[in-house]
Amino acid sequence: MNRNLASDLEQRAVSDPDTVCLTFEDGRRWTYAGLNAAASALAAVLAGAAAGRGHRVAVQLPNSPELVVTLLAAWKAGLVPVALSGLYNQAEVRKCLDQVRPAVVISAAGAAPGDSAELPPATVARIAAAHEGTGPVPAGPALAAPAVAAEDEGIVLFTGGTTGEPKAVSLTHAGTYTSMSNLVRAQKGRPGPLPTAGAEVPPNLLALPLFHSGGLQSMLVAFHLGRAALLMERFSVDRIARLVPQYGVDNLFLLPTMIYDLVRAAPAPDLGSVRRVLVAGQRLDPMLQQEFEKKYNVMVLSNYGSTELGHVAGWTGRDIKAGMWRPGAVGRVYDGVTLEIRDGQGNALPAGQPGEIWVRSQRTLGYVGTGATTAGDLVAAGWIRSGDIGYLDHDQVLFLVGRSRELIKTGGFQVWPAELEQVVREADGIADVAVVGLPDPRLGEIPVAVVVPADPDADADELEAAVIGHCRERLAHYKAVRKVLVLDSLPRSEVGKIRRDELESAVQERLGAGAEIR
Known part of the structure; x- marks a missing residue:
């Protein structure tokens, strides 16, 4: 049904x-x-x-x-x-x-x-x-949700x-x-x-925004489990410090960015009631995970999935106790999830061989555009492609080894270079541009614009300030580029495509993972 x-x-x-099933951070209840x-x-x-x-x-x-x-x-x-x-x-x-x-x-x-x-x-x-x-409910019949088809x-x-x-x-x-x-x-x-x-x-604390698939699932899971939900307007360490001990919250569902903020928090909030933390949105840096677990004495478990795929794999406390944990793995494929690793021609690969992760699901109909919904390259015969590269071992434990090279995940949100490149091109004095992701200890990655100035004698610092300001005026803050690197030319193939591996290597060499971000 x-x-x-x-x-x-x-x-x-x-x-x-x-x-009581819902409490807002200001104390109101339903x-x-x-x-x-x-x-x-x-x-x-x-x-x-x-x-x-x-x-x-x-x-x-x-x-x-x-x-x-x-x-x-x-x-x-x-x-x-x-x-x-x-x-x-x-x-x-x-x-x-x-x-x-x-x-x-x-x-x-x-x-x-x-x-x-x-x-x-x-x-x-x-x-x-x-x-x-929690008082009397207004008179009148409650409207029943209609039945739905698959x-x-x-x-x-x-x-x-x-x-x-x-x-x-x-x-x-x-x-x-x-x-x-x-x-x-x-x-x-x-x-x-x-x-x-x-x-x-x-209650289950809803720390993620409800427009995010993780936040939406947190809300639905609370109703499914029959546990009250405690809703935050937005995440902050101060809110965590106040709400967790006030309500005795025993579990948290967070993004890696939130883990970073809690690790760096001084003074550290009291998380004594929390028994476990589930992290999703993007890969959590192992060193950051260790810092969090040492600081708060709380186990951090991963959950691999996406808006398109839903929940696919992760670790549970029972997995850890049973000795199933594998270093570097994102987790065991959940019961009920059918997953294949495929090569570039769509052929299923055996255990141990890396390829693109595909998941069989009725969750996603496709992408929506101009009122229509089309599966396109996302869904094929009931299978959803992830764009991520990984492999399975013989115990259905999933490892990630890479992902679609153009996608930038910053603070748990997805940013695509092409959108940023279009905006940067509109700035004055830009002849060419490409956007790549630079590793960042807090956000996972941050967008970096590599630009070729129209004027070879342009001042690099002034150009950087102009580009960053231009982006912040036209994009949500998490999308805007945080750093600008000026080059004489961009590495391109013979057909004009950006050689992103060479470009990323140049950015890493020039800026490094510890570069100061504005």
């Missing part, structure tokens, strides 16, 4: 209506019944504003109870939420809206960003607050794309739910949904 992504909440609103009622109220509004079931609702809200209610309301109304990053500027939001063509746009300001005459705006400014707390679109999330622009990934209800269930089975040793936890069980 395929489940709507609002199903777990609805079932617990019946079985455990008065149990029971399962209260949250379900709030989502039902907004669902009725959205159903009237949208043209019909299956239509998309673009949402650009910060991490907040309003955002949680809006996502649930869209699913209950049979609509498809499109989660837009709060870090996007107006031009980036406009591009995203042009790709997905939503029927409704919801933003914190109560109006659609940019030129949106064709897109009726809506607001949820007080929908959640109207049903705040191929029904459940949510659209934005991630990096091969054309250089942010890519809208269409994910199904069924595939997203299955991926979540695989993770829960791996962590708990049995499938969910699990019995609703009692008040003595600490």
Whole structure:
């Protein structure tokens, strides 16, 4: 049976209506019944504003109870939420809206960003607050989420794309739910949904943004496990220092950037209640992991996956106790996940041989563009290609040895060089440009622009300042280049393509991994 992504909440609103399921960092709380009622109220509004079931609702809200209610309301109304990053500027939001063509746009300001005459705006400014707390639920029937088919679109999330622009990934209800269930089975040793936890069980802390696939999954997993969710507006060491001991949080789901900040924090926050940390988003530097575990005496476990793939592999406490841990591995392939390592011709490779990682899944329908959804190079006969290079051992333990060379992962977010190159080319005085990733101890990688000036006598420092300023005005901060290297020419092949290996070697030689970043 395929489940709507609002199903777990609805079932617990019946079985455990008065149990608190959501707490915001400011102390406001919602029971399962209260949250379900709030989502039902907004669902009725959205159903009237949208043209019909299956239509998309673009949402650009910060991490907040309003955002949680809006996502649930869209699913209950049979609509498809499109989660837009709060870090996007107006031009980036406009591009995203042009790709997905939503029927409704919801933003914190109560109006659609940019030129949106064709897109009726809506607001949820007080929908959640109207049903705040643990008191009586307003009278009226709760709207039930419609049944879904295996191929029904459940949510659209934005991630990096091969054309250089942010890519809208269409994910199904069924595939997203299955991926979540695989993770829960791996962590708990049995499938969910699990019995609703009692008040003595600490909440799951939602530290990632809900427009990020990791943040969204954290929210859904909490409902699936029957554990309350504690929502942060955004990550900061100060918030961790306050909320973890206040609520006795016993587990954390973090990005490597957050691990870095906690390792460098002085004074160190009290994480005495935390028993384990799960890290996703990008590979965690082994030395950073060791520093964190030594400083906080907490085990760090990895989780390999992506927006497109879902949860694929990782380590659990049981794996470690059973002696299955392998140095350098990202983890054991989760039960329920079918994975193949393939060569460039699409042939499956045996254990020990590296190739591209492919995962069989109904999670991803493909990329969305101008209202249409196409599988393209992402999905082939039910298999999703990762773009990552790795290999399996005979125990289904997965090792990563590389990835698509152009993709830059910075702070857990994906950045594609082509998008940055297009922006840099628009700056004054630039004749040629290529963008590469430079290793960074905090962010994993940072984007570096290698430019050829139009004027050979141009001052390198002035050009660098101009390019960085130009990017920061036009891009979300995590995308903007952090360093500029000036060369007389870029290494190109005989057909004009950038030789990225040579370029990256030149950047490493000139700047080094410890270069000062502005």
